[in-house]
Amino acid sequence: MAEEADDRKPFLSKKIDKFFTGLADAWNFVRRFWKEVFLPPYEFKEVIHQCYRIGVESLPLISLTGFIVGIVFTNQSRPSLSEFGATSWLPSLISIAVVRAMGPLVTALIAAGKVGSSIGAEIGSMKVTEQIDAMEVSATNPFKFLVVTRVLATTFMIPILVMYTDFVALIGSFLNVNSNELVSLSTFFVQIFESISFLDIWSSVLKSLLFGFTIGIVGCYKGYHSSKGTEGVGRAANSAVVISMFLIFIEELLVLQVVNAIRGM
Amino acid sequence: MSDKVVEIRGLYKSFGDLDVLKGVDLDLHREENLVVLGRSGTGKSVLIKIMVGLLKQDKGQMEVLGQEVSSLTPKELNALRLKIGFSFQNSALYDSMTVRENMEFPLVRNIKNLTKKEITYKIEELLDAVGLPQTINQMPSELSGGQKKRIGVARTLILNPEIMLYDEPTAGLDPITCVEINNLINEVRERYKTTSIVITHDLACAKMTGDRMAVLLDGQFRAMGTFSEVFPHAEDRRIKSFYDYNFIES
Numbered sequence: 347m348a349e350e351a352d353d354r355k356p357f358l359s360k361k362i363d364k365f366f367t368g369l370a371d372a373w374n375f376v377r378r379f380w381k382e383v384f385l386p387p388y389e390f391k392e393v394i395h396q397c398y399r400i401g402v403e404s405l406p407l408i409s410l411t412g413f414i415v416g417i418v419f420t421n422q423s424r425p426s427l428s429e430f431g432a433t434s435w436l437p438s439l440i441s442i443a444v445v446r447a448m449g450p451l452v453t454a455l456i457a458a459g460k461v462g463s464s465i466g467a468e469i470g471s472m473k474v475t476e477q478i479d480a481m482e483v484s485a486t487n488p489f490k491f492l493v494v495t496r497v498l499a500t501t502f503m504i505p506i507l508v509m510y511t512d513f514v515a516l517i518g519s520f521l522n523v524n525s526n527e528l529v530s531l532s533t534f535f536v537q538i539f540e541s542i543s544f545l546d547i548w549s550s551v552l553k554s555l556l557f558g559f560t561i562g563i564v565g566c567y568k569g570y571h572s573s574k575g576t577e578g579v580g581r582a583a584n585s586a587v588v589i590s591m592f593l594i595f596i597e598e599l600l601v602l603q604v605v606n607a608i609r610g611m
Numbered sequence: 612m613s614d615k616v617v618e619i620r621g622l623y624k625s626f627g628d629l630d631v632l633k634g635v636d637l638d639l640h641r642e643e644n645l646v647v648l649g650r651s652g653t654g655k656s657v658l659i660k661i662m663v664g665l666l667k668q669d670k671g672q673m674e675v676l677g678q679e680v681s682s683l684t685p686k687e688l689n690a691l692r693l694k695i696g697f698s699f700q701n702s703a704l705y706d707s708m709t710v711r712e713n714m715e716f717p718l719v720r721n722i723k724n725l726t727k728k729e730i731t732y733k734i735e736e737l738l739d740a741v742g743l744p745q746t747i748n749q750m751p752s753e754l755s756g757g758q759k760k761r762i763g764v765a766r767t768l769i770l771n772p773e774i775m776l777y778d779e780p781t782a783g784l785d786p787i788t789c790v791e792i793n794n795l796i797n798e799v800r801e802r803y804k805t806t807s808i809v810i811t812h813d814l815a816c817a818k819m820t821g822d823r824m825a826v827l828l829d830g831q832f833r834a835m836g837t838f839s840e841v842f843p844h845a846e847d848r849r850i851k852s853f854y855d856y857n858f859i860e861s
Contacts, residue, residue, distance in 0.1 A: 387720070472706070480703035483663045484717035484770065485689040 375567045382487070382494050389495050396499035400461050404507060407456060412511035415452055416518025419443060424526070433527055437534050438541035440519045445542050449512040450550050451598060454557035457504055458590035462565040465496050466586030469569025470579040478570075493570065497562035504558030505551050512550070549605040556597050564590045614641040616774060616806045617662065622671035624657055631657050633830030634671070639774075644800055644807045646821030648814070650853070653827045655810040656700070659776045662808075663695055664688045676773065693721060696767030696805070700779040702759035704751040710738070710762055711747050718769050737765040740802065741795060757788035764795060768803060775799060775807040781816045793819040814842070814854060826850050 420440055427433050469492055472478050481488035520534045565586040572582035617639035624632040631654035639645050647655050660666040661673055664680050673680045678691055705713050714734045719725065725733075738744045741761040751759060760780060767775065777796060781789040793816050800807055809820050817824055817838065824841045826834040834841045834850055842854040 468707075475701055475706075476699045476703040477705055479660075479665055480697070480699055480705075481716075482665065483692055483695070483697040484721070484767070485692040486717060486720045 371571065372567055375570070376563060378489060379493060379497055379563060382490050383498070387490070389491055392491060392495040393498050396495050397503050400457075400499050401503040401506060404457060404460055404503075405510070407460060408453060408507055408511055409514050411452060411456055412449070412514035413518040415448060415511075416440070416444070416515035416520075417522050419448065419515075420519040420522040436523050436527070437519070437529070437537035440523075441516065441538040441541050442546070444512050444515045444519070445546050445550055447598070447602075449515060450508045450553050450557060451594070452515075453508045453511045454504060454554070454561065454594045455591060457500070457507065457558075458561050458594060459587055461500060462561045462586045462590045463583040465500075465562065465565030466568045466572075467579055467583035469493075469496075469566055470572035470582035471576075473570060473572050474575055474579060489570075493563075493566040496566055497559060500562030500565075501555055501558040504561065505554035508550060508554040545605065545609065549601065553598070553601045556601065557594050560593045560597065561590050564593065615639070616641050616643075616676060617808075618672070618674040619658075620672040622658075622661070622673060623669045624654065624661065624666065625669060630830055632668075635827075635831060637825065637832065639806060639808065641806055642800070642804055644796070644809065644820055644822045646809045646811060646817040646824050647827055648812060648817055648824055648853070649827035650812060654830060655812075655827055656778050658827075659697070659778060659808055659810060662776065663692055663697055693770050694773045696764075696770070696772035696775045698760070698763050698767055698775065698777045698780060700782055702751075702756075702763035704754075704759055704762060704766070706751055709748050709750055710743075710754075713751070713762065714738075714766050714769050717766065721770060733769060737768055738762075740768070740798075741765045755788075757784055757791060760784070760792055761795060764799065768799065771803070772805060775805045777807065777809045777811075779811055780809060781811065781813045789813065789816060790819070792816075796820045826853070 420436060423436060423439055424433060427435055427439070469478075472492070478488045478492070481491065516535075516538060520529075520531060523529050523534060524531070568582040568586040568589070572578040574581075615638055617637065619635055619637040622632050622635040623630070635658065637645075647658065649655050657666060661668050662675055662680065664683070667681055675691060676694060678687070680688070680691070683691060704710075705716065708716065711734055714737065715730060718730060718733065734747065735744060738747060741764060743758055743761055743765075746754060746758060746762065751762075754762065764775075764777075775796075780792050780796060784792065796807065796809060797820060799805060807820075809816065811817055821838065824834070824836065824838055825832045826841060828847075828849055833847055834845060841850065843851075845851045845854060
């Protein structure tokens with residue numbers, strides 16, 4: 347028994363050491379990003395290229411998901427509201443749910459899966475095939491070219507994608523409401539804009555900026571620190587998704603508390 | 612001015628418990644082609660990675676072009692790196708870029724105010740020099756192993772380096788392509804007047820490209836001299852077996 351306990355101790359302490367070293371590494375990585383982002387040279391062309399890849403190439407998936415979310419959420423909410431004879435509140439309910447929570451969350455989770463994993467895998471494979479070293483020895487800054495550009499692109503593009511998802515989800519919802527309750531487009535949108543406030547939109551945008559930054563920085567960090575060949579690349583892509591999703595939920599919870607506090611003022 | 616380009620004294624490097632370099636001493640002279648030989652895992656690549664600041668030594672002195680590499684600021688290190696070309700074992704071409712973009716990448720970021728015409732001229736000139744002008748718009752995935760090595764060399768030459776470092780230039784290539792790459796190393800040296808270090812375990816490559824051989828064993832250089840001085844009548848059993856195995860294999 348005593349021997350067993352002795353065996354466990356170094357294993358545990360090793361795990362704890364690894365956890366805190368990883369945390370310190372991640373903190374230094376984020377600090378380096380904030381340091382490098384303001385210093386020249388600026389890689390504008392690469393930022394635009396990454397914005398295109400992250401934004402435009404995610405559109406089909408985001409459109410489909412947003413549209414289905416709108417339809418499904420409307421369909422699922424109708425029976426509960428109809429019990430109280432309140433199906434006319436559907437547009438209000440849907441708009442609040444989509445703009446405040448579902449739009450940002452669904453978009454961020456999809457982007458974490460699609461964009462986060464691709465960033466992790468791409469930078470990871472560049473790392474293990476010495477492409478990052480090749481940039482470094484040719485006196486260029488790989489951090490600026492690979493990390494800063496991708497994090498900026500995700501930070502700028504996720505809010506835009508969120509607004510687009512909100513719009514598509516509301517269109518999906520409208521089609522459902524229109525076919526069941528015969529509500530016109532103008533009535534539907536008037537009800538929507540009456541229900542949501544400026545604070546809802548701002549909090550949604552700010553939250554999306556935070557989600558975008560998280561997806562970018564986690565993907566880059568995991569890729570930049572990958573090792574052990576192709577196995578390491580797979581692991582980097584996988585952990586980029588898992589950690590991003592975990593952080594997105596935590597951030598959602600924290601932002602919700604702050605916004606509710608502001609709303610209560 | 613001294614003609615010593617690289618001066619290494621008492622260089623130590625370890626990874627965890629594994630001591631890789633244990634007091635390496637070396638001088639490299641201008642326009643010399645030095646071949647560093649040794650079995651896999653003896654620290655040959657580590658040595659040249661310390662030279663360009665990708666790794667840091669634990670102890671000892673590494674002077675390149677009169678500057679101690681470990682004490683340079685990032686800006687000074689980048690200035691030194693411009694004078695060193697590093698050809699990687701797996702070529703390390705950027706997957707997502709065409710050959711043209713690969714070559715443009717270091718050029719436009721380090722030499723400002725070049726016109727598009729000047730950039731294209733420089734790229735085409737170097738692709739001609741390595742015998743691959745037709746690959747300019749191809750992606751690295753469309754190239755063979757030998758072509759990738761050549762493009763990798765062309766990319767490092769675009770900044771006119773004084774020193775060329777070749778990490779296993781013939782690894783994984785067929786014998787004919789190996790000879791072509793060896794010829795290219797010699798051509799680069801003659802044409803661009805570079806000083807070179809070739810890291811290899813391929814004795815045919817060493818014989819073709821090297822003025823001087825340095826055999827790395829157990830973290831130290833155990834033999835140094837011309838090919839005929841070091842091989843084939845080496846007294847050290849390990850060096851002799853290294854020679855025998857290489858030529859029996861080939």
